[in-house]
Amino acid sequence: MPDALKLYKAKRNFSVTSEPEEGGQASPDALTFVIQKHWATRLHYDFRLELDGTMKSWAVPKGPSYDTHDRRMAIHVEDHPISYSDFEGTIPPQQYGAGKVIIWDKGTWEPIGDPRAGFAKGEVKFEMHGHKMHGRWVLVRLRGHEDDKQEPWLLIKENDEYARPAAEFSVIDEFPDSVKDLPMPGRTTDTAVANAKVAQLKAERDGAEPAKAGKAAKAAKPGKETAAAAAKTPAASKAPRTRRGAMPEGAVKGDLPATLNPELATLVDGPPQKPEEWIYEIKFDGYRMLTRIEGKDIRLITRNGNDWTDKLLPLQKEIRRMKLPDGWYDGEIVVHDENGKPNFNLLQLAFDGSNKAQVVYFVFDVPYCKGHDLRDVRLDDRRALLQELLAAKPSDTVRFSAEFGTDPDQLVVAACQIGLEGVIGKRRDSRYVTRRSPEWIKLKCGQRQEFVIGGYTDPQGSRTGIGSLLLGYYDDEGVLRYAGNVGSGFNGASLRHLREVLEGMETEKSPFPARAVPGRTNHWVRPELVAEVSFSEWTAGDAVRHPVFQGLRKDKPARSVVREQAKHVQETPDTSTPAKGGKAAAKAASKPAAKPAAKAAAKPAAKSARAKPVDTDLPGNLPATFRVTHGERVMDKESGVTKMDLVRYYALVGQLMMEHLEGRPVSLVRAPEGVGGELFFQKHVTDTAKMPGVAQMDQALDPDHPSMTRIATAEGLLSSAQWNVVEIHSQNATGKHYDTPDRFVFDLDPGEGVSWAQVQEAAALMRVFLEELGLTPFLKTSGGKGLHVVVPIKPKLDWDTVKDFTHAVVDHLARTLPDRFAAKSGAKNRVGRIFIDYLRNGRGATTVSAWSPRVRPGMGISVPVRWDELPGLTSGAHWTVKTVHERLDEGNAPWAEYAKSAATLTKAMKAIGFKPAKKK
Template sequence: MAKPVSEYTRKRNFDITSEPPETAGRARSGKGKALSFVIHKHDARNLHYDFRLELDGTLKSWAVPKGPSLDPKNKRLAVHVEDHPLGYGSFEGSIPEGQYGAGDVIVWDRGIWQPHGDPRETYKAGKLKFTLIGEKLTGDWALVRTHLPGSGDKEQWLLIKEKDEAVRSADEYDIVADKPESVVSGATVGEGRASAKSGTRKTAAAAPVAEKKPASKTTKKPAAKKTAIPQKLSPQLATLMDTPPEGEWLYEIKFDGYRIMTRILDGEVRLITRNGHDWTERLPLQAKAISELNLGDGWLDGEMVVLNDAGLPDFQALQNAFDIGRSKDIVYYLFDVPFLNGEDLREKPVEDRRAALKKLLGKQKKGLLRFSDAFSAGHRDIIESACLLSLEGVIGKRAGSVYQSRRSPDWIKLKCKLRQEFVIVGFTKPQGTRSGFGALLLAVNEEGAGLVYAGRVGTGFNQKTLAELFEKMQPLEQDASPLGKKLTSAQGRGVHWIKPTLVGEVEFGEWTREGIVRHSAFIALRSDKPASEVVHEYPKTPKDIKAPFKPNASKTSASKTDELAGKPKAASKRDSKDKIEVAGVLISHPERVIDKKSGLHKIDLAHFYESISDWILPHLDHRAVALLRCPEGVEGEQFFQKHAERLAIPNIKQLDPKLDPGHARLMEIDSVQALVGAAQMGTIELHTWGSTYDKIELPDHFVLDLDPDPALPWRSMIEATQITLSVLDELGLDAYIKTSGGKGMHIIVPLARKADWDTVKAFAKALAQFIAEQLPERFTATSGPKNRVSKIFIDYLRNTRGASTVAAYSARARPGLPVSVPVSRDELASLKSSDQWNIANLQKRLRKLKADPWAGYKNTQRITRPMWKRLGVKAPT
C-alpha cells in the first residue's frame, strides 16, 4: 500500500520550486543529538516569520505574522502549519510565482533548542517550554496552544518570551526591526515594500541560492528552472598571456573602454561598473535600449566604448563623451549573459551563452547595443591580426568554459603592446615651457610590501590632460611617501607625494628586472578600477594555462602506492613538461584539483604557502612539525606523519634522532623551500609541538581547543571564547586566540620554559574542569560526541608530549581550504565563523593588518601555586 502524500509535498511542484523535497523515512531525534531550530523570514503575500523546531525527524512549524518579541508582555500569534523536512532548515531563496508560498525566503535565525521536559508530551499537550540558543534569540520561551478560532483547521498558538536575563522591553527594543538580515547570507527581504518601485529593495537574491534539481516525475522535459537573480555580480576577469595557448579558444576584440554589467530586475535596468558603482544615470540611452529588449530578470556583461573614424575603440574619446554627457556616442558591446529571463546560465558553455545573447540582440550591426563577434583568424595568427588592425589586443575564452566571478585561466588576454593600470603616487615639477607637472610616479600593489615603485611616465600628455591631472592631484598632496619602501635620494628628489587614489593607464615597452617600466606613455585616467586592485600583471605562458584536469584512470595501484608513500616516480616526458617551479621547488601535477568545493589546485596551495611564508615560518621555528598529507585532495585518503621515515620532502630539515628515541627522525620546516616542498608532497596541514626542540621536555605554551557541538550557533562559540578568556584574565594569564579553521577556536597561553609536560597538562585539565563545573549547561571537559551535545568541549588533551596543534596560518584539509588565523581580542566579537579565511582570501586580510594580532606575545609567564588554588586543585610538588 502506497504511503500517503504529506501536506508539505502535496502543496509543492518540485520541478518548479527549489525548495527541498522530502526524503524517504525520518531520522528519529534522540538524546545523542542536539535539536535544531530555524526561523525563516518569508516575504510572501504577507510578510511573516516561520518558526520551526526539530522533533521526531521533522520540523514542526508555526507562522508568526509579527515575528518574535523579547518582551514577555507581547504574546505573538503563531499559526500551526504543516511539518517541513529537516533539509528545509538551510533553505534560502525565492519561491516562484504560482507556487505555494511564492516569495523570497531568508534564514532569519538558527541554532538549537533544549526542551523543558519530554518534548513529545508537552507538544501534544500544547504547552511547549524550551531554551533557544541561536544567533539572535536566546533564553527561555514557550509555545502555548489556544482555543481561539483559527483559519480552517489550523491551530492557533502563542509564542511567548519567558522572564530571564534576555528579556528586553518592547518600548526600548525590537529585535525584528534591529536585526532584519539573514544569518546565512546577510540578505534582507520585505524591508523596502514601499520603495520597491525605486529599486532600493534588497531580497534574498543578494546571495545566489544553490538549487536542488530533483528528477522529473514525468517523461516530459521540465521547464527551465527559474532562480533567484543576485543583486550583485562580479565580472569574470581575464589572465594576461604572452602567446596564444593550444586548444579550442574563441577570440574577440579586447575593447578599450569601461567594463559594465547590466542587471535587470523586476523590469528595472541598472548599469553597474566593475567595482560596483551605478552608472545608469550616466548612460540613459543605453539603459533605455536594453529596457526595450523586454527581457526578464537577468545579467548582461559587456564594455562601453566610443569608436573613432576608423571604427576602432578610442578610450580618450570615451572619457570625453562622459565629460560632456554625450551618451549617444557610446556603444555598448555585449559579450556574455550570465543570467537570462530568470535562468542561471553560468554553468552553460560559453558558446551556448553567446549564442543566446546573439539571438536576443538580433542582427543589428549599428546602434547603441552590439554583439561582440568572434575573430575568424587561426589561433597562431590571432594576435598578429589584432595588431595589424591597431587594436589593443584580444580576449580569448576557452570553448566549453563556465562563467566565474573571478580572474580565471579560462579567459585570457593577449596584448599588442604592454599596457596596464598603475597607481599614481606622486609627480615632479615641470621643466622648460611645460606647465602643471613633469612626470608621474607610478606604483603597483605587491603582497606583503604594499605599494611598490614602478617607474615614471612623462609623455603622452597634451595641455588639456596636463591641466586636468594637475588639478586632480593638488588636493591630494601629502608630505609622506605612500610607498612601502623608500626611494633612493636620487629617485625621490623633488617629488610631490599624493594620496594613492588615482589610477592611470600606461603603455610601455618593457619591465626591467627591477620592476621598472621603460619607454612609457600615458594613456588616460581610469575611474573604473580601484587603486587597491592594481598589481604588476605578469603574462603567463601557455604551459601555465592547461585544460581542466582529468584523472588518469590508467594509473596502476602500484604507482599510486608509491606516490602516497612519497616515493619519486620515474620521470616521464609529460611530468617534466607539466611541472611548475615555485620558490625553487618543482611542483608536479600542478593542475590537480585538491578541493572540489573551491576548485583550487595543487599549484594554488604551493603559491599560498610561498606567499605567507613570512607569517607562518615564525610559528614553525625550532619546532617539530607533523604533516597531514592528502595526496588525492581534501576528499581523498589522509595521512598524519610525524617522522621523516623515507619521505623525500624537498629541503625539509631532519632533527636529532635522540629527540624521539625509537622512532625515525622528527622534522622541522625552516624555509620557504621546505614549506613549498611539503605542499609538493601532498601536505595541506602543518601541526607543531608545544615546545621547541632545543628544550623539548619543557613546553613553552598550552592550548585550549574549544570544540563545539556542530549544531550550536556561532554566537555560542564567541561567548564561550570570551568566558574562557575572562577566567584566564582572573588567573593573571595572558592569552592569545586564533580561529581553528574548522568550527572552534584555539586559545594559546604562552609560558616560560620551566614546567614539564605532565605539570602543564594537569593545569590545562584543571582549568577546563573548573570552567565546565561553573557552567555545566555550556561546557564539558569530557571528550566524545555524546558528552558535548549542545555544549562546547574544552579540549586540553593537546598538551601532551608528542601531541600537536595545527600551526597558525596553516591551511586545513577541509572543503574550501580554510586557514587557522591569529586574531586580536578586539576582533573576536566581529568574527563570522572559524573558517571565514581560506587560502584564496587570507592575503586580503594580511594586507589590511595595521599591527600583528599577537603583538606582545612573550614566553615569560609561569603557573603559580595561587593559580592552582583558585582552581580548587592542589599544586603538584
C-alpha cells in the first residue's frame, strides 16, 4: 500500500462505504483533475490534481471563483486514489465525510513549471482544461500555519482571457450539476492519426496541396486499399465530362438572376454514418461572400444581399484579372494571422483602413456559370468545374476550397488542435438550394454563434470601457431571450470603442422580457448590434458558459439571430422539389412564387424541437404537422383567446384573407406579450426562411430600402401567428403595379363623444358622396372602433396624386358637414366628430387587411360587409376571433363585385375641382 494512501484508508470502512479503496491508472498522455461537489456537514468542493500516482486533494468551502481578486480557502487533505476521480454517490451516515458526492467537473491540467518543486515551495501554478474550469490558476500555501493539522492554502484565478468579475459570473452558481456522463475533455484517442490530419489542415489553410502536407501525407502512397476506398466513393464512379469546361449533367440554360440567396449549412450533433458519401472542407472564420459576374460588372454580395464591392475593391480587381466566366460564385473571405490561421478580428480591421492585411477569398461552389443554371448539378461535378476555372488563372487571393480526408471525427480533432472553427460537410450528390439545408452540415470544435447585444455593464477595478455585454437571441416567437453576458476576449482599445458605440445607442427600456436579466445597474441599448461569441456549452438556464467575445458582425441583421440547435445528420438526400431550370429558375431565384396558396398551405410549417403539435382535427387548412410553441399563452385576457386560438383562426380564414393580400406588400404587427403589451411593427422580414409562406418583394420596387414583405401563401399566415403576429396590414398597390395604387381607403375614426349610430351615418354619407363621383365604395368593419370605406380604382395614377385626391375629398366633406367630420387628426380636433383618415393612402402606408384580428381587448376582426348590413352592425368589432364562425359562410361574398368595379378618377377629380400637382 503506498504510504500516500495510509491516511485515506485509515479514515474509511470500505465494507460500509462505496468509495474505492485504491486503484486507478495514471494517464499516459496527460494529468487529470476532478472537482467533486460534496454535501457533508457543510457543502464544499473537493479539488483533486493527479500527481505521482495519487490525487492531491484540497477541500474548498466556497468553491472556485473566476474573479482574480477572490482568494478561496483550500484546506489540504489526504491524498486519494486515482480511482476516486470516478466516484459519485452517497457516503453512508456515521462514515467519514458522510453525504452526497457528485463529479462537478473533470478534465486535464498542465503544470506551469515543476509541480513537485512548487508543492515543496508552497506555490503551484497550472492550467486547467475541463468542462467548467479553464485557464491559469494557482494554489498558494499560507505562511505561519506549518504546525496546523491541515494546511490552509488559497485557490486563486490567474489573470487571463477567462477571468471574470464575481459580480458578473459565478461558476458554481451558473453550473451546479454533475458532469459524470460527459466525455473527458481534451483527450485525443489516436494522436498519430490526428497529427496527420493536422498536417493536412495546415496545408489546406496555407493553400498548399494536401499531398505535400508533411510526412504523414507523403507516407500515404496509392495502393490496393486506397484504390478500393476510391472505388467506394460516389464521385469516383461518375464518368468525367467529355471536354474541359463542358457543362456537367443537369445544367440547363438560364438567365443570370439579379439576386441569389446562398445555401446555408445546418449545425449537427455528430458526423454522418456514411462519411464516404460526403466531402469535407475547412469551416473558415470569416464572412460568407457571393460574387456575381456579368461581363465587366463584378459585384461582391454578402449572404444577406448587401453589396460590399466598394469595401473589397482589391478583391474585385483580382477577380477581374482572372477573367472568370459570367456566373454566381459562392465562398468565404478571410484574413490570415502571422501563423497562417484565419482570424476574424483581423478581417474586421481590414474594412476600417487600419489594417492592410490581404483578404483571401476561398471559393467552394458555382451555382450559375456561362449562361447555365447549375443548381440541379451534383455538388462534386459543380466543384470539379469550379476547380478547372480557378486553375486556369491561379491566384494567391482567390483560391479553391479543396476537399480533403474522409474521416470527419479525426478532421474535427485536427481542426480543433490548430485553432480552427471546425469542418463543413456536404453531400457529394446534393444540388444547390437557396436556403438552409440538411445536406450541408457544420461540425464545430466548440460552440460559437452570433448574439444580439441588448445592453452592457460598467467596468470594475482598473478595467475601462465596459464590464460585459448582455447577450440575447430571438426565439421562435420573435422575443429577444437573455443568453448571459460576455466579459472576456476584449482588449483596452475594443473596450473603449464599444463603450463609445453603445453609449450612443442607449435606451431606457430593456429589450429583454421583464426581469430576465439579473442586476439593477445594467445599461440597455437598442438591439441592433451583433456580436460573435465562442463558448463551451449552454447551461440548464439557457445561458452560455465560458463565453469569449470574437468581434462584431456587420454582415448579419440583428433580427436574424437565433439560437443554433444541433440536429442529427439527415442520412437520406433532400427530396424536396428540384430547382427549375432556365428562365424560370432565374426568376425563382430572385422572386419567390406567390401561388398556389392552397397547395402551400398543405405543406408542414417550420418545426420547433420543444413545440407541441396542433390537434390533427383542427378546422381549416392547418397541416397536422404544423408546430406551435407556447400555444397556451393567453393573447387577450378579455376574450381568453390563446396563441393556439389565433393559429386556428388563421387556419380558418386563410384562403379568404389571401384574396385581399395576394401580391401586396404587408406590415406585420407582432404582440409577444398579447393585448396590452409592447407591439412591434415589422415592415421588413429579413430571414423569411424561418417563416414558410412569407416572402420578400422584389428589391427594385423600393430600391432605397430593404425588400418589402408579402404573404405568399396561406401557410405564411400560420407562420406569422407562430411568431406572435396578430395584425396584418397591407398597402394600396401590388408588386405588379407598385408605383400606381389600385385602391384608396377612408378610415372613419370616431372622436370622443361620438356614438356608434353617428359612425354608421357617416359611412352612409360617404357612400352617397362617392357614388355621386362615379366611384363604387365597399365597406368593412375595422375590428376596432370605426369602419373602413374601400374604393377600387384602375392603377393609372401615382401615389401622390391619389393621396392628394383623397385629401381633397375629406376637405370637401369636412367643409360641407363640419359638425360631423374633421379633416385634421388629433384628439382635440375631433371631439364629437369623426376624423376621416386619408393618410393611409400614401406610398408605403398600410391599412389593416380584411379578416385580420386587432390587438385590442376582445380581439375584433376586420370583415367585408354589404352596405345593407350597415344598420345591423353593433360596432367596428362586430365579429371577433371567437365568433368568426358566424361569418364564414358569407366569406368574401359581400365584395363579389369588387374587382370589376375599379374605375378611373378622371370624372371624380373634375366633380370636386381637383387638379393634380404638376410634377417637377
